[in-house]
Structure formats: structure tokens, C-alpha cells
Amino acid sequence: MSPGASTEDTFRRKDLLGLRFLSAGEITHILDVAEQFRGLNTRAVKKVPTLRGKSVVHLFLEPSTRTRTSFDIAAKRMSADTFSISGSASSTTKGETLLDTAKNLAAMHPDIIVVRHRRAGGAMILADALPETCIINAGDGACEHPTQGLLDLLTIRRALGGFAGRTVTILGDITHSRVARSNIWGLTKVGAKVRVCGPPTLIPMGLEEWGVEVHHNLEEAVRGADVLMALRIQQERIPRGGHFFPTLREYSRLYGLNRDKLRRWARKDVVIMHPGPVNRGVELEPEVIDGDWSVILDQVENGVAVRMACMYLVLGGERAAAREGRG
Ligand code: CP
Numbered sequence: 001m002s003p004g005a006s007t008e009d010t011f012r013r014k015d016l017l018g019l020r021f022l023s024a025g026e027i028t029h030i031l032d033v034a035e036q037f038r039g040l041n042t043r044a045v046k047k048v049p050t051l052r053g054k055s056v057v058h059l060f061l062e063p064s065t066r067t068r069t070s071f072d073i074a075a076k077r078m079s080a081d082t083f084s085i086s087g088s089a090s091s092t093t094k095g096e097t098l099l100d101t102a103k104n105l106a107a108m109h110p111d112i113i114v115v116r117h118r119r120a121g122g123a124m125i126l127a128d129a130l131p132e133t134c135i136i137n138a139g140d141g142a143c144e145h146p147t148q149g150l151l152d153l154l155t156i157r158r159a160l161g162g163f164a165g166r167t168v169t170i171l172g173d174i175t176h177s178r179v180a181r182s183n184i185w186g187l188t189k190v191g192a193k194v195r196v197c198g199p200p201t202l203i204p205m206g207l208e209e210w211g212v213e214v215h216h217n218l219e220e221a222v223r224g225a226d227v228l229m230a231l232r233i234q235q236e237r238i239p240r241g242g243h244f245f246p247t248l249r250e251y252s253r254l255y256g257l258n259r260d261k262l263r264r265w266a267r268k269d270v271v272i273m274h275p276g277p278v279n280r281g282v283e284l285e286p287e288v289i290d291g292d293w294s295v296i297l298d299q300v301e302n303g304v305a306v307r308m309a310c311m312y313l314v315l316g317g318e319r320a321a322a323r324e325g326r327g
Contacts, residue, residue, distance in 0.1 A: 011313040015127040015135040018144035019185040027186055031154050033318075034302070034309035040077060041304050050312060051080035054111040059102070060138065061087040062116050066276055066300055067138050067147065071114050074307035083110070102126045106133045112311055114138050118236075134314040142176045142237055147310055148275050149182030151303040153190065155295055156227055158302070159271045163192040169225040170194065171218070171255060172283050173202045173244075176234035179275045183229065184212055197221030198255055201244040202233075218255055222265040229273040230257060230283040248282055258285040262293065271295055 009025030011033075019027065040046055056075040060068050068084070075082045085105075087093070092101055098117055105113060113130070115123050116138040123137035139145040153163075160166055168187055174180045174196045187194050188211050196203055197215040207214050215221035222228060233251070238244065245251045262270065272284070272293040280286050289296060312318070 010318070012316075012319070014131075014314060015123070015137075016146055016310050016314055017123050017127055017135070017137050019146050019149045019182045019189070020144065022146075022186075022189070024189045024191070027150070027153065027190055030150055030306070030309050030313060031157060033313060034150070034154055034305040037308040037312075038302070038305040040308070041301065046077050047079060048077065049079045050317060051075065051078035051111075051315065054080045054315060055109075056080045056082045056112045056114065056311065057105050057110045058082065058084040058114045058138075059090075059105065060085070060114075060116045061090070061092060061098070061122075062118050062139065064116055064138070066303060067116065067145075070300070070303040071136075071138065071147075071307050071311075074304050075112075075311060077304070078308055078311065080111075080311070098122055099125060099129055102130060106130045111315060112136060115140075117141070136310055136314060139178055142178050142181070142234070144182045144185075145178040145275075146182050146186075147303070147307055148179050149186040150310070151299055151306040152179075152183055152229070152273060152275070153186050154302045154306055155273065155299045156187075156192070156271070158298070159295055160226055163187065163190045165193075166226045167193045167195060167224060168227040168229060169215075169221045170196045170229045170231065171221065171257070172198050172231035173233045174198055174207070174231070175202050175204050175244075176237040177231050180231060184210055188212070195221050195225065199245050199251070218257075218261070219265050222257075222261065222270075224267065225270065226267065227271045227273060228257065228266065229275075230278075231275070232277060232279055232283060252282050256281075256283055256285065257288050259287045259291070262288065266293075273299060275299065 010029050011026050072082050112134045114136045117140050120141035120143035122140045123135050127135040137146055170180050184194055195213040274296050
């Protein structure tokens with residue numbers, strides 16, 4: 001199925017490329033399926049036969065700790081066979097293109113390729129070129145990181161009970177952040193109000209047209225928000241010699257969160273999130289990362305269940321289960 005609009009309350013796509021392509025119903029359905037998988041991750045025996053006989057290739061051409069491990073754990077807990085390829089260990093270092101790499105991998109008939117690539121649109125190119133292989137976008141440049149957006153939504157839904165009437169403030173480097181884009185698409189679709197806050201140089205022009213409130217003053221962005229989601233400055237996407245703020249110390253003074261700012265401006269029950277990796281002492285002080293407000297490790301935990309749900313759904317698991325009278 002092409003990445004066009006859908007109003008369905010289920011998920012019937014071959015690929016998961018971005019939250020901008022999904023309806024609120026599809027997003028909610030993925031979260032509901034992830035919720036069902038969550039329990040498996042704390043059982044004594046963490047294995048089900050759901051994807052037995054399926055093979056999953058993790059093609060990570062950019063560094064990753066959480067996403068890659070979480071996809072691998074998720075696939076193995078569903079009994080799939082998994083194969084990992086990193087940028088430094090692949091033939092892309094010898095000049096092979098992403099598309100040629102993927103076509104060669106597809107010739108070995110994996111069922112899913114999970115791909116992370118530094119260029120926006122990398123996953124979409126593979127989805128179009130490989131009709132027999134499900135493609136899951138694990139981050140494409142500054143464009144989207146849909147499974148991160150979904151795990152963030154699941155974490156918010158679990159913490160707050162829903163999205164209606166809730167305000168989520170996304171703080172920091174919005175311009176270079178695929179996490180910000182996926183969250184903005186996802187949160188606005190399911191009915192949350194989204195604010196972004198950062199220096200003008202790190203917020204793209206025209207975000208208001210997405211239905212997003214734009215702030216440059218941290219206090220205004222924090223007051224009344226239910227969730228504060230801090231983002232790392234994406235140094236790897238900032239062109240060499242690019243200067244978006246005077247110094248890290250200045251950035252942290254104006255846009256970093258510490259206990260004092262939270263006590264003065266934030267709701268008592270505010271929820272602090274961060275997709276990781278965190279630069280301690282820059283966007284968040286350690287007392288915030290490790291404090292009672294933080295659900296940062298809940299995000300990581302929920303990531304495994306979300307990735308189980310995504311792999312299960314792109315492979316048509318629900319349709320197969322229904323055909324066999326199990327759905
Ligand atoms: N949140 C996230 O994508 O982390 P990794 O880069 O470690 O996968």
C-alpha cells in the first residue's frame with residue numbers, strides 16, 4: 001500500500017515509514033497492540049512463536065543504542081531470526097549505494113528490513129523499490145523516527161491516560177530532529193496540543209501551520225504543560241562551522257531544565273521525557289533525568305513493545321491470526 005491517507009482503525013500497510021502517513025485510528029491501533037505485547041517483556045520466559053520462520057535484517061547506517069537493540073530484542077522475543085548490519089561493517093564503506101545494498105539484502109528474502117539512514121527519505125526509497133519486503137523506518141535524517149514517536153505516545157498515554165486536553169512541550173533542537181517531527185505528526189493527530197520551544201535558529205519557519213504553538217521563552221512553554229520532552233542538539237546534522245547559539249553554557253541557561261526551573265514553573269505532576277541519548281547537564285540536569293518526574297526509562301521499556309507491534313502488524317499478523325480463527 002502506498003503511504004497515502006487512511007481513515008482505518010487498523011493497520012494494513014506493508015511498510016512503516018512515518019507518522020505523517022498514518023491516521024489517528026492507525027496510530028491508536030498500533031498503541032493498543034503494543035499494550036498487549038508489553039506484558040511479555042516482564043515474564044520469566046520472554047518468548048512467543050509469533051514470528052517463527054520470519055527473518056528481520058537490521059540495516060543501521062547511522063549509530064544507535066536504543067533503537068537497534070530494542071528492534072533486535074523485539075524480533076527475538078517473537079522468535080524471528082535477526083541479522084544486523086552496521087555502516088562501518090557494510091559494503092557501503094566501499095561505495096555501494098543504499099538502494100544496491102538493500103536490493104542485495106532483499107535477494108536473500110528477509111521478511112522485514114529495519115533501516116536507519118542519515119538521509120531523509122532513505123526508508124521510502126527502499127519501500128518503493130522492494131515490493132516483497134516490509135520496510136520499517138528506524139530514523140531517516142531529520143525527517144522521521146516513527147517508532148520513537150509511537151513509543152513516546154504510548155508512554156504519554158500510559159502516564160496521563162489519554163491525549164485529549166493535554167499539552168506536550170517539545171524543547172530544544174526542533175530543526176534537526178526527526179523525533180520532533182514524528183511526535184508533532186503523531187500527537188496532533190491523536191488530539192494533543194503541541195508546543196515547541198527553543199532558540200529561533202533551531203525552530204523551522206512555518207511550524208504554526210502544523211497547528212503547533214511556537215515559543216522562544218522557556219517559562220512560557222513550561223507553564224501549564226503536562227509533558228516536557230527535551231531533545232538533544234543534533235550536532236551530527238549541523239553543518240561544520242554552523243553556529244545556532246553562542247555557547248552550550250548559554251543554551252543550557254536559557255533552554256535547559258533543572259530542579260529549580262521545574263519547581264518554579266512546571267505543574268507538580270509534570271512528566272519529563274527524552275528520546276536519548278541525553279547530554280547530561282546540557283538539555284537536562286542529572287537531578288531531572290533521574291528524578292521522580294522522569295519517564296525516560298519507561299520510554300525505552302515501551303520501545304520494545306512498540307517495535308514488536310510494528311513488526312507484527314506490517315507482516316499482517318492480525319490478518320493471519322483472524323484467518324486461522326485466532327483473531
Ligand atoms: N532514541 C534513539 O533513537 O536512540 P538511539 O539513537 O540510541 O537509537
